[in-house]
Amino acid sequence: MIATKGYAAQSATTPLAPFTYEHREPGPTDILLDIDFCGICHSDIHQARNEWGNSLYPMVPGHEIVGTVTAVGDKVTKFKVGDTAAVGCMVDSCRECASCKEGDEQYCDRQQTVFTYNSKDKAGNLTFGGYGNHLVLDEAYALSVPANLDKAAAAPLLCAGITTYAPLKHWKVGPGSKVGIIGLGGLGHMGLKFSHAFGAHTVQFTTSAGKIDDAKKLGADEVILTKEANWHAPHANSFDFILDTVSGDHDLAPYLALLKRNGTLCTVGLPEKPFAVSGFSVIARRNFTGSMIGGIAETQEMLDFCGEHNIVSDIEMTSFDKLDTAWDRVLASDVKYRFVLDCKSL
Ligand code: NAP
Ligand code: ZN
Ligand code: ZN
Numbered sequence: 001m002i003a004t005k006g007y008a009a010q011s012a013t014t015p016l017a018p019f020t021y022e023h024r025e026p027g028p029t030d031i032l033l034d035i036d037f038c039g040i041c042h043s044d045i046h047q048a049r050n051e052w053g054n055s056l057y058p059m060v061p062g063h064e065i066v067g068t069v070t071a072v073g074d075k076v077t078k079f080k081v082g083d084t085a086a087v088g089c090m091v092d093s094c095r096e097c098a099s100c101k102e103g104d105e106q107y108c109d110r111q112q113t114v115f116t117y118n119s120k121d122k123a124g125n126l127t128f129g130g131y132g133n134h135l136v137l138d139e140a141y142a143l144s145v146p147a148n149l150d151k152a153a154a155a156p157l158l159c160a161g162i163t164t165y166a167p168l169k170h171w172k173v174g175p176g177s178k179v180g181i182i183g184l185g186g187l188g189h190m191g192l193k194f195s196h197a198f199g200a201h202t203v204q205f206t207t208s209a210g211k212i213d214d215a216k217k218l219g220a221d222e223v224i225l226t227k228e229a230n231w232h233a234p235h236a237n238s239f240d241f242i243l244d245t246v247s248g249d250h251d252l253a254p255y256l257a258l259l260k261r262n263g264t265l266c267t268v269g270l271p272e273k274p275f276a277v278s279g280f281s282v283i284a285r286r287n288f289t290g291s292m293i294g295g296i297a298e299t300q301e302m303l304d305f306c307g308e309h310n311i312v313s314d315i316e317m318t319s320f321d322k323l324d325t326a327w328d329r330v331l332a333s334d335v336k337y338r339f340v341l342d343c344k345s346l
Contacts, residue, residue: 035067039186040330041160092112094110133343161313200241204222239258240264
């Protein structure tokens with residue numbers, strides 16, 4: 001077994017604290033990673049605090065992982081010792097159902113997606129994520145990071161990146177589309193970068209006046225401060241697609257009113273409380289939908305796209321001794337724009 005050190009939540013109400021645990025000995029198709037960097041996603045906080053009601057403890061969060069391969073099983077073909085490898089939100093799935101075969105492993109029809117943490121693997125063992133110094137996983141669920149990208153700044157691509165890239169691609173955002181991004185946090189700033197890179201006219205919605213200049217620098221054609229009275233009126237019925245990345249409770253009605261006929265509002269944000277959607281908000285044939293991360297092949301496609309276009313996350317480096325402060329700042333919408341943990345300090 002692989003002795004591992006990390007940080008875990010033992011319950012919904014206790015702060016993360018040092019924890020030792022084991023990963024399985026790498027099998028024939030497994031790789032062993034020394035984790036270098038792990039991004040801090042708002043989902044880590046939702047789950048550690050059991051805001052989605054499905055938490056398993058002890059929980060070692062973290063699913064934006066970049067590491068160095070230190071051992072490979074004898075059937076591994078994609079990686080060799082010394083390579084950089086990356087891991088996102090899932091480490092396995094059934095591999096046989098229609099969704100898995102079509103590259104949507106995150107939507108496994110048999111509900112056998114094994115998430116990187118807060119999940120059970122096929123042997124029934126709890127999975128432990130990237131807030132640690134090692135990880136073992138099947139190479140089929142590990143990704144390659146283009147060599148030109150900074151490893152720490154690439155880590156958030158593994159969740160914030162793919163979660164925004166996939167819906168923008170699915171709904172065919174590009175030149176001629178008017179796209180809105182709600183919330184300028186970890187996911188939002190990546191959605192903004194991708195929408196801009198895809199050539200769409202991109203409008204950033206934010207509740208934070210202090211983020212307006214940054215939003216423009218990150219690629220927004222327009223920025224709308226949603227704290228101002230009547231902010232939505234000039235934009236009614238004008239958007240093709242809006243991506244909602246907000247982590248907390250908010251009213252969808254003003255955003256649905258911005259959609260054109262047949263337009264789509266897609267949430268990737270997962271606030272604790274259910275959304276309220278009035279029938280009147282959608283009867284102009286407006287669509288309200290959602291999207292979860294992205295498949296393995298699409299995640300590699302996204303990383304390669306980032307390599308070609310030199311796209312990474314804007315990050316603030318942090319360390320485990322400052323984890324509580326980092327989480328507090330995420331909760332206060334005060335990150336520019338993703339925290340990344342230096343896992344080599346463990
Ligand atoms: P984050 O960095 O905290 O960003 C969320 C942003 O939303 C904040 O920066 C803030 O932006 C805005 N916001 C927060 N609370 C708000 C409120 N009550 N009303 C209006 N705006 C608010 O979080 P993240 O890591 O990007 O994650 C965002 C959400 O996506 C979380 O719920 C997370 O669990 C979820 N998520 C889903 C998936 C998926 O597969 N679907 C994957 C990853 C994460 P402004 O300051 O600009 O207003
Ligand atoms: Zn995430
Ligand atoms: Zn499946």
